[in-house]
Amino acid sequence: MTSTIKDVAAHAGFSIATVSRAINAPHTVNPVTLAKVREAIDALKFRPSPLGRQLRGERTRLIGVVLPTLANPVFAECLQGIDELASAQGFRLMLMTTQYDAQRERHAIETLRAQRVEGLILTVADADTHPLLDELDADGPLYVLMHNDTKRRPSVSVDNHRAAFDGVRMLIAHGHRRILMLAGTLAASDRARQRHAGYAQAMQQAGLTPAPALEVDFNAEALAPSVLAHLSTGPARPTALFCSNDLLAMVVMRGLREARLRVPQDMSILGFDGLAMGELLAPPLASIGTPNGEIGRAAWQRLMARIGGDYAGASLGLALPHTLREGGTIAAIAGASLSEASGQRCMPDPTRA
Amino acid sequence: MTSTIKDVAAHAGFSIATVSRAINAPHTVNPVTLAKVREAIDALKFRPSPLGRQLRGERTRLIGVVLPTLANPVFAECLQGIDELASAQGFRLMLMTTQYDAQRERHAIETLRAQRVEGLILTVADADTHPLLDELDADGPLYVLMHNDTKRRPSVSVDNHRAAFDGVRMLIAHGHRRILMLAGTLAASDRARQRHAGYAQAMQQAGLTPAPALEVDFNAEALAPSVLAHLSTGPARPTALFCSNDLLAMVVMRGLREARLRVPQDMSILGFDGLAMGELLAPPLASIGTPNGEIGRAAWQRLMARIGGDYAGASLGLALPHTLREGGTIAAIAGASLSEASGQRCMPDPTRA
């Protein structure tokens, strides 16, 4: 395995150029020669080193992937989707995670760039205001964003605004009037912003008053007293919570249980992400679903399109359809008209596609 | 960014060798020169290409990671642990997944090897009988296994036999006598075998008869009729199920619910993995926990030790301590003595450490 093209050439009795051709353009070499070279390759268990090729300035067949974390299955699923296509097409993946940290984002991109990746698939905290992406636009490599919901850059996501809007409308159709949105500490991300905007629009459209998102500490064992106060006190307490992601929704559900609030009788819960695991909860978690594997695969295809020179079709944001999973965590409030709830079937906004 | 060491040299008015030294051994160059070179580096936004270094035969600073899948949080967590240390130490990770497929395992290892990774961290289906690992032992690169529980090779895991033994003993201490083990379709893995052996030993030691593991289709929506028949019929039906992993346990819980069997009143459930998510279920899933992040980090450290030439300490299997999470999915059977349950505190077998 430490054998090089030189060894093969010597073993076969030809020049390294012929060996190279035998590998990369078999039809240009004499069949007899070809056979001998192949024999030598087998005998020496030779595998051409990508390093040589890469250095030679050709394609490195390397794609960088930058994700916030793998602790959230959303990203693990995306990566799974990417990996599927990548390995089928003979590309290698170089992975870096950022923990939502801007400095680590910068470092990851620089490292990958230095490694001469041919393309980059990434999820950043906030795509619109990201100077690094401007740099990438300026002098490569080509990239595609995942889950960053922006019109200004090549990306694959769902329409977060619309998705949240649909979800909250569904809560309203179930008779809820006091609906609060809960967000993780990462309220600064572009998707969190857009989900809140969707929430606000749905509320206003129904003549209700949206509230700012309430920040919840993700890693805490129980819900903070200040948060609980918002949820359980008085006649004005919310009857439904829209959580900006499923992991958060699960933590909140546990917190509520510990606070002796029943889901969904005392509080309805709507998550965002559609994690498969949510369905296994009791009651099964209602959630707005994103097709993560599909997002990963679509991001890959767009990246390949861009690398192939197809800038026109692949330069803008692509919104994949979201789904609405109506689990057991949503109760209807007495007297509500449910007629409004049906008929809204989760289409992406066509102006974004 | 497409600038090379040559460009910098030209810009600064020195030779490429001086530039190289300025980067790799700053103290050996004249401070004034150094300043000029650095200025040029900044001006051109030059970052040395790892490719050149790698080809030069130095360290590639590349580590390959081979995992069955990222859909199971167990592996995502391991990867997270690895990534933590890797990025802190300036290594890059190349990731490949195998979907438990032997051919893909082979392909992944060959690809990574061709890329000249300095080391490999992997989880394979069955470590003991794996010819590829013998090849790796023979001519590198160095590797460490994760979650493969074998004495014969460098690995980091828990003591699966002992862990299953502890867990099943706990079930027995709760008064259960008819305990069945359920396994995913991957019953062929080394860990599944050892978990079953642990189950069998605990049963026998209590004078009970172990049964072969019952295979369950992971991806099915509901439990197969044939499986349900095993679980729900007659007076000899099991009162407790030991599931070979948490994902399986969750699927089984849903299946039981649909079959109108209550957990834990009608059936107790014990999982394996200790996924954080299991605690959010209702009732919270009892499970044997593996410290996945820690396993990833330990694997990294062993690999680094081996690369550093420390073969003695890092060449054998390391078993990290498992934990026993007693969730709400386990009910006591009337008349059981619980005295036996306490006192067993999840230590790894000292002969393995």
Added chain:
DNA sequence: CTGAAAGCGCTAACAT
């Protein structure tokens, strides 16, 4: 159809 040689970006002797 095959070989010789240049060069990708870099490091490390070896010279100066």
Added chain:
DNA sequence: ATGTTAGCGCTTTCAG
């Protein structure tokens, strides 16, 4: 302290 040069493994003109 700095420059010159060879060479890592490979692909690709350019000659034969």
